[in-house]
Amino acid sequence: xxxxxxxxxxxxxxxxxxxxxxxxxxxxxxxxxxxxxxxxxxxxxxxxxxxxxxxxxxxxxxxxxxxxxxxxxxxxxxxxxxxxxxxxxxxxxxxxxxxxxxxxxxxxxxxxxxxxxxxxxxxxxxxxxxxxxxxxxxxxxxxxxxxxxxxxxxxxxxxxxxxxxxxxxxxxxxxxxxxxxxxxxxxxxxxxxxxxxxxxxxxxxxxxxxxxxxxxxxxxxxxxxxxxxxxxxxxxxxxxxxxxxxxxxxxxxxxxxxxxxxxxxxxxxxxxxxxxxxxxxxxxxxxxxxxxxxxxxxxxxxxxxxxxxxxxxxxxxxxxxxxxxxxxxxxxxxxxxxxxxxxxxxxxxxxxxxxxxxxxxxxxxxxxxxxxxxxxxxxxxxxxxxxxxxxxxxxxxxxxxxxxxxxxxxxxxxxxxxxxxxxxxxxxxxxxxxxxxxxxxxxxxxxxxxxxxxxxxxxxxxxxxxxxxxxxxxxxxxxxxxxxxxxxxxxxxxxxxxxxxxxx
Amino acid sequence: xxxxxxxxxxxxxxxxxxxxxxxxxxxxxxxxxxxxxxxxxxxxxxxxxxxxxxxxxxxxxxxxxxxxxxxxxxxxxxxxxxxxxxxxxxxxxxxxxxxxxxxxxxxxxxxxxxxxxxxxxxxxxxxxxxxxxxxxxxxxxxxxxxxxxxxxxxxxxxxxxxxxxxxxxxxxxxxxxxxxxxxxxxxxxxxxxxxxxxxxxxxxxxxxxxxxxxxxxxxxxxxxxxxxxxxxxxxxxxxxxxxxxx
Numbered sequence: 001x002x003x004x005x006x007x008x009x010x011x012x013x014x015x016x017x018x019x020x021x022x023x024x025x026x027x028x029x030x031x032x033x034x035x036x037x038x039x040x041x042x043x044x045x046x047x048x049x050x051x052x053x054x055x056x057x058x059x060x061x062x063x064x065x066x067x068x069x070x071x072x073x074x075x076x077x078x079x080x081x082x083x084x085x086x087x088x089x090x091x092x093x094x095x096x097x098x099x100x101x102x103x104x105x106x107x108x109x110x111x112x113x114x115x116x117x118x119x120x121x122x123x124x125x126x127x128x129x130x131x132x133x134x135x136x137x138x139x140x141x142x143x144x145x146x147x148x149x150x151x152x153x154x155x156x157x158x159x160x161x162x163x164x165x166x167x168x169x170x171x172x173x174x175x176x177x178x179x180x181x182x183x184x185x186x187x188x189x190x191x192x193x194x195x196x197x198x199x200x201x202x203x204x205x206x207x208x209x210x211x212x213x214x215x216x217x218x219x220x221x222x223x224x225x226x227x228x229x230x231x232x233x234x235x236x237x238x239x240x241x242x243x244x245x246x247x248x249x250x251x252x253x254x255x256x257x258x259x260x261x262x263x264x265x266x267x268x269x270x271x272x273x274x275x276x277x278x279x280x281x282x283x284x285x286x287x288x289x290x291x292x293x294x295x296x297x298x299x300x301x302x303x304x305x306x307x308x309x310x311x312x313x314x315x316x317x318x319x320x321x322x323x324x325x326x327x328x329x330x331x332x333x334x335x336x337x338x339x340x341x342x343x344x345x346x347x348x349x350x351x352x353x354x355x356x357x358x359x360x361x362x363x364x365x366x367x368x369x370x371x372x373x374x375x376x377x378x379x380x381x382x383x384x385x386x387x388x389x390x391x392x393x394x395x396x397x398x399x400x401x402x403x404x405x406x407x408x409x410x411x412x413x414x415x416x417x418x419x420x421x422x423x424x425x426x427x428x429x430x431x432x433x434x435x436x437x438x439x440x441x442x443x444x445x446x447x448x449x450x451x452x453x454x455x456x457x458x459x460x461x462x463x464x465x466x467x468x469x470x471x472x473x474x475x476x477x478x479x480x481x482x483x484x485x486x487x488x489x490x491x492x493x494x495x496x497x498x499x500x501x502x503x504x
Numbered sequence: 505x506x507x508x509x510x511x512x513x514x515x516x517x518x519x520x521x522x523x524x525x526x527x528x529x530x531x532x533x534x535x536x537x538x539x540x541x542x543x544x545x546x547x548x549x550x551x552x553x554x555x556x557x558x559x560x561x562x563x564x565x566x567x568x569x570x571x572x573x574x575x576x577x578x579x580x581x582x583x584x585x586x587x588x589x590x591x592x593x594x595x596x597x598x599x600x601x602x603x604x605x606x607x608x609x610x611x612x613x614x615x616x617x618x619x620x621x622x623x624x625x626x627x628x629x630x631x632x633x634x635x636x637x638x639x640x641x642x643x644x645x646x647x648x649x650x651x652x653x654x655x656x657x658x659x660x661x662x663x664x665x666x667x668x669x670x671x672x673x674x675x676x677x678x679x680x681x682x683x684x685x686x687x688x689x690x691x692x693x694x695x696x697x698x699x700x701x702x703x704x705x706x707x708x709x710x711x712x713x714x715x716x717x718x719x720x721x722x723x724x725x726x727x728x729x730x731x732x733x734x735x736x737x738x739x740x741x742x743x744x745x746x747x748x749x750x
Contacts, residue, residue, distance in 0.1 A: 079717075140700065168749055233553065254729065346671060400596075402592060402594060402596040403598070405557055405592070405596065406590075406592060406596035406597075406598075407610075408557065409555055409585055409590035409659075410586075410589075410609075410610035410614065410616045410658070410659070410662060411582055411583075411585040411586030411610060411615075411662065412586070412609075412610060412613065415581075416613055420609065421598055421655060424600050425598075425599060425600050491705070
């Protein structure tokens with residue numbers, strides 16, 4: 001039965017109307033897109049740059065948030081903020097994922113290799129920070145060097161390069177702003193070197209400063225600020241039109257006194273900042289690219305750390321796995337539950353979380369301060385012990401019951417049978433997955449960078465973040481991993497043949 | 505010196521099923537007894553109870569001077585195992601040990617004998633089972649008949665008072681069975697107590713002094729091979745024989 005004409009007409013009209021509506025919405029979105037600029041910034045960039053409002057964590061505040069608002073006004077275009085980790089801001093703009101990035105990025109020779117910069121919007125200096133009860137006297141970088149201090153700062157920052165250029169300072173790089181402060185308070189570091197804004201907000205106890213960090217009491221600034229530099233907005237290399245547009249807008253924000261108002265509001269204004277009014281003449285810092293020999297030595301050091309963590313963690317896991325498997329297989333009920341609980345727990349939680357807990361949690365919880373290396377080894381050892389226990393269990397259970405019976409019929413005790421008959425035979429079954437795990441662990445160790453252990457992958461990140469040269473350093477790093485893991489594979493195959501062959 | 509075995513009212517159940525139903529049986533020292541019967545009749549369970557690989561639910565088992573009830577005691581079971589060897593259908597040699605190590609392991613580790621002494625004895629035993637040239641071989645390099653002869657040598661190395669053999673020729677080719685049978689006849693001549701669980705009538709007829717037939721957990725025949733096999737008293741035995749002989 002055909003529907004009446006009127007109904008068909010109405011249906012056709014509705015369809016047409018929907019189509020028009022969709023086209024309209026598309027037009028509106030496109031129109032908006034055309035005018036909006038995408039700004040990449042780290043939402044966890046930290047105080048006072050850009051951070052979650054303590055009264056309303058969903059909204060972001062900070063002096064750079066205010067600057068973005070002022071730029072929106074001057075440009076007459078909306079700016080969409082996109083999150084990217086601080087380390088990846090420059091690669092992000094380089095790839096063209098965003099139009100520009102702004103997050104306390106220093107205008108340095110290295111950074112200028114990756115992106116083009118606008119005129120500066122803030123002049124920073126570096127500041128040393130120490131514990132309030134510090135008795136050693138140091139006020140300059142040279143003092144730190146003489147005392148061979150452990151000094152922490154952000155990876156990829158100008159401060160990191162300054163520290164790294166010294167011979168005797170032990171430089172510790174972090175991906176987040178809080179980490180080094182935690183470690184300074186915990187005594188894992190002797191001092192910090194940060195840009196003045198961060199030092200100000202984390203250390204100065206001034207009730208007028210809103211959002212002041214109260215989590216790290218008892219710190220002090222030592223010595224005078226030094227090593228002046230500039231923050232600029234970074235754009236994709238070659239996008240001169242956009243840079244000129246931003247330069248002009250920044251110029252208007254500065255000339256109108258708006259910049260001074262924003263910086264004053266955030267307690268960052270100083271007489272030095274009047275230099276911003278000058279037409280920019282970019283200050284180049286002196287360092288440049290690294291030669292092969294320079295970074296290769298650093299990568300080798302990282303590789304050695306990787307090897308140490310892998311071998312010691314695996315030894316721990318293999319040693320711990322056997323008693324766990326035996327408890328699970330033959331233990332009395334409470335022990336069996338305990339072993340099962342251990343295995344399920346450690347297999348079930350991410351090793352990342354475990355590392356965080358061991359490194360930061362333990363010191364907060366019971367005041368035990370593990371150094372990063374110990375925490376890393378313990379973390380992987382405990383985690384992999386759960387996997388190795390299951391491998392042992394599978395191997396032991398693969399031996400036929402008849403072997404137990406034959407041994408029993410010869411009067412052998414179950415302990416003797418396990419040690420002499422069952423375990424040696426199960427090695428053949430256990431070895432292949434275990435060597436597999438060993439190679440897997442070897443690569444998994446790259447995770448430990450989050451608790452500031454500098455192994456091979458981390459060393460690669462640090463070097464490329466600081467000096468660029470992604471391709472050559474990346475290839476060298478990959479080559480080092482291969483040089484280590486390929487022989488490992490051959491070794492495991494040899495062991496399998498040697499130990500396994502006899503038991504066939 | 506061989507030992508005797510005596511079962512008194514032994515009962516074994518798996519859930520509802522009764523595997524051994526109030527079995528009483530005496531095997532005098534030095535006798536060779538074949539235990540026959542249909543599959544599932546309880547033959548294997550019977551000898552596994554004797555050396556404690558299976559527990560039982562009621563009754564008592566006496567092996568030489570040792571006496572165990574349904575649950576042990578464990579120490580006594582270990583004593584019995586040390587002095588009464590067991591041979592399995594599927595050999596169960598230790599694959600990661602050489603032939604010689606298979607034989608010397610238990611005497612050295614369990615009895616604490618001097619390794620040099622044990623090795624000397626092991627070589628004599630290998631000679632006795634006709635495999636003196638395979639001392640350094642690994643089990644995977646041996647044929648089935650050779651493996652079973654090594655298993656016997658392994659049991660003999662403990663200087664046992666008797667052997668329990670669970671279907672030890674069942675997985676061997678007919679021409680290979682002879683190798684193993686020859687060894688058993690040799691042991692029988694020495695006066696060792698031998699309990700042979702089998703379903704092969706010919707095997708029983710050839711070596712046994714006495715045939716015990718188990719069916720549904722009960723002994724239905726017990727006597728010399730000639731009378732049991734050629735002139736069965738019970739109808740069920742006649743039926744069983746007819747079935748086995750075709």
